Amino acid sequence: MGCQSCAVGGCGSKAKITTDAGAEVATKTAGCSSGGCSSGGCNKLNSFDWLSDMTPGSLSMTPSGIAVVEVKFKGGRKEYFRNVHNLDLTTGDFVACEMASGYHLGAVSMQGDLVRLQLKRKHVTVNDDTKVIQRVATARDLEKHEQAILRDLPSLYRAREIVRELKLQMKLSDVEFQSDNTKATFYYSSEDRVDFRELIKMLAGEFKVRVEMRQISLRQEAGRLGGLGSCGRELCCSTWLTDFKNITTSAARYQNLSLNPAKLSGQCGRLKCCLNYELDTYVDALRDIPTVEKPLETQKGRAFLQKTDIFRKIMWFGYSSESTWHPLPIKRVLEIVALNKQGVIPESFDVLTPIGEREVVTAAALNADLTQLDKKYATRSSSSRNKKRKKR
Incomplete structure (x- = not known):
């Protein structure tokens, strides 16, 4: 059977191919590699057990001397x-786990000392009320679990029809039937309270069956459904990200990104989580860059700040009377700002002043990489044209 921990289901299923000798051989379907789907469905929220080679000690036990195991269910949910x-x-291994009513099948995702560290990090307390693993799943259990999974998609479509009939302002995103077919959990998202x-x-x-309605946020909904981001990779929330931190537009401003909602929003319609990944690096780099509150005064005219290269520490200024931008190092900008405060107006950006030495930066040097790239592709295009002419 396929792995049942992913939202797509059926990953890792078997397919039969016929060899040259006429024998049929069972192989994995395309997209699966070593039991894991390369599209990320089977490896959703996987954790690498870097303590797996160590002998489990007493630290992996609860105070009562009973080991704790992490089990993963559909959608990457772990308990x-x-x-x-x-x-x-x-x-x-698939195991039958105790639930409030009946049992549910899940796959063992982690055990040993690493579970103890996870419990400590997530502030989870293990006591006598913690549910137990009843048994290792049998062939009959797996068969019933497979039947429960096959009910998910048709039930979701039918439930959406009922929601439309009742005219409820809610969005059903997923449904999960318990392995013993006694309970169904419907996941939904809504902006307002729903009766x-x-x-x-x-x-x-x-x-x-007994029905449970569970409201989830739009970020959690995107994590359950999965998908590809604008970067071409799988969504972080569906592969490894579990903690959703607050994200504001100031994160985009610090990184000099265009405040375009279409580009800054993810699949969930909220600001992308990756806006916070490099934010601390940008904030540290911005400490050395001065805040220019007004244009620089030169004898040629007033120069306005157009762009700031944060990591190369270069600020670009342009006159209102021309379209050319002039790159200035931070040291030179501070010199001109200090002169303007003293009432001194330098002749231009390139004139040296007594306030220290400055670094000479030319536009040609800054655009050297682009020039080399243009030459590279120009050579390729000319060679391809010559080949086409020879063929003719």
Whole structure:
């Protein structure tokens, strides 16, 4: 059977091919590699167990002497269970876990001392009320689990039709049936409060199960559904990111990004989480860059700040009477600002002043990389044209 921890389902399923000798061989379908889907579905929110080679010690136990195991369910959801029966478990094994009513199948994602560190980091307390692992999943359990997964997609479509009939302002994004088919959890997102008492009655009568409605944020919804970002990679929230921090437009301003909502928004419609990744580096670099509150005064005219290269520490100024921008190092900008405060107006940007030496930066030197790139592609285009002429 395929791995059941991803939202797509069916990853890792078997396909039969016929060899030259006429024998049929079972292979994994395209997109799966070593049991993991390269599109990220099977590896959603995986954690590398860097303590797996160590012998489990007493630190991996609870105060009562019972080991704790991390189990992953559909959508990357992870919970911790006690191994009270001392089962011999291996990462990836399917186990039947105790739930509020019945049981649910999940895959063992982590065990040993690393679980203890995760419990400490997430401030999770393990006590007698913590649910336990009942048994290793049998073939019958896996079959029922597969049937429960097959109910997810048709039930989601039918539930959306019921929501439209009731005219509720909510968006159903996913549904998860418990492995024993006694409970269904519907995940939804909504801007306002929703009275879904009538909806629960209709869903319970339609699917003959106990229904739970769970509201999730738009970021959590994107993490459950998955997808590709504008960078070409899988969404961070669906592969490794679990903590959603507050993101403001000031993060884009610090990085000199265009305040275009279409470019700054992710799949969830909110500001991209990656805006915070390099923010601290930009803030540190901006400490050395002066704040120019008014244009620089020169005898040629007033020069306005057009652009700032934060990491190269170069500020570009342009006169209102011309379209050319002049690159100035920070030291030279501070010199001119100091002169203007003293009432001195320098002749131009290039004239040396007694306030210290400055670095000479020319536009040609700054654009040297672009010039080399243009020459490179110009040579390629000319050679391709010559080949086409020879063919003719």
